[in-house]
Each structure stands twice: as structure tokens, then as C-alpha cells.
Amino acid sequence: MSDYETEDLELWPDNEQAVMLMQRVGYTKWEHAGMSGTRVGLQWGVMFTMMDKLGLDDKAWQDLHDDLQVMEESALLTIREFEPKPSKS
Template identity: 50%
Template sequence: MWPDNERALSLFRLVGTRWRIPPMGGVPIGLSWSDMYPLMDRLGLDADEWNGLHGDLMTMEAAALDTMQEFAPKS
């Protein structure tokens, strides 16, 4: 892992249980960003670092959603 990605990966692992699930169950629809933002704010990042971390996490979220959708049971 590149050192530049360590912070994003650590935070992504920390919020592994913070996925939004549709009311009737199924594949998650995204991360609960209202839970993520306070954790990101506690890191004391400047605006550019915060925006970079946010972008990294959005990229990881999209990749995780694609993978979960790919392996979800087909109805």
C-alpha cells in the first residue's frame, strides 16, 4: 500500500459497519456519510487534505458497491 492511501484505508475499515441498507434489505446503497464526516473532521486536516480524503473514500465506496452488486444474489 502506498503511504498516501493509509489514512483513507484506515478510515474505510473503521466505518465498515456504516453502510446504508435499503428498507427491505439487499445490497447496500452507499456509506452513511453523516457518520463519516465527524470522524473525518476529528483528523484535523486542512481543506485540501480533507477534500482529498473525501475523494479517496468516495472512490473506495464506489468500488465496494460495484463488488457487492456483482456478488449479490440474483433474484
């Protein structure tokens, strides 16, 4: 990470649960496309199991799901921005 500029970010309490869950899954719970290894989204079956273990009521569960979808989309955009581009031969 020393190659990238970073800044401290304030984590709002409303977002804490989603951020903590995303940190727990890290790079290990992503679906990959074919042999290219390109990440295409979270493994939602795993995510749902982890979310269910939190014992949330229906609204809190749906709010967490919505937050995670926003984070997934943002992560995929960032991953695609920095992943190696195929060489044109």
C-alpha cells in the same frame, strides 16, 4: 475468506488514511435500501464526523473525501457482483 483467492497488496502512503478509515467503518456504516438490505452507499454523516476528528486542513480533508468516494463506488460494485441475485419465480 479461504474461499477466495487473495494476494498481498502494497499500500501507498498517500492512500493509507483512506484505507484505514474504510477499515474502521467496515460493514457497519452503510446505508441500506428498504427491506432488501441492499447497500446503497456510506453513511456520510458518520463519515464526515470521523473525518473531522482527524483535524485535517481543507485540502487534506477534500482529498480524503475524494479517495473515500472512489473506494465507496468500488466497494458497491464488488458488493453487487457477489450479493445473492433475486430468484425468478
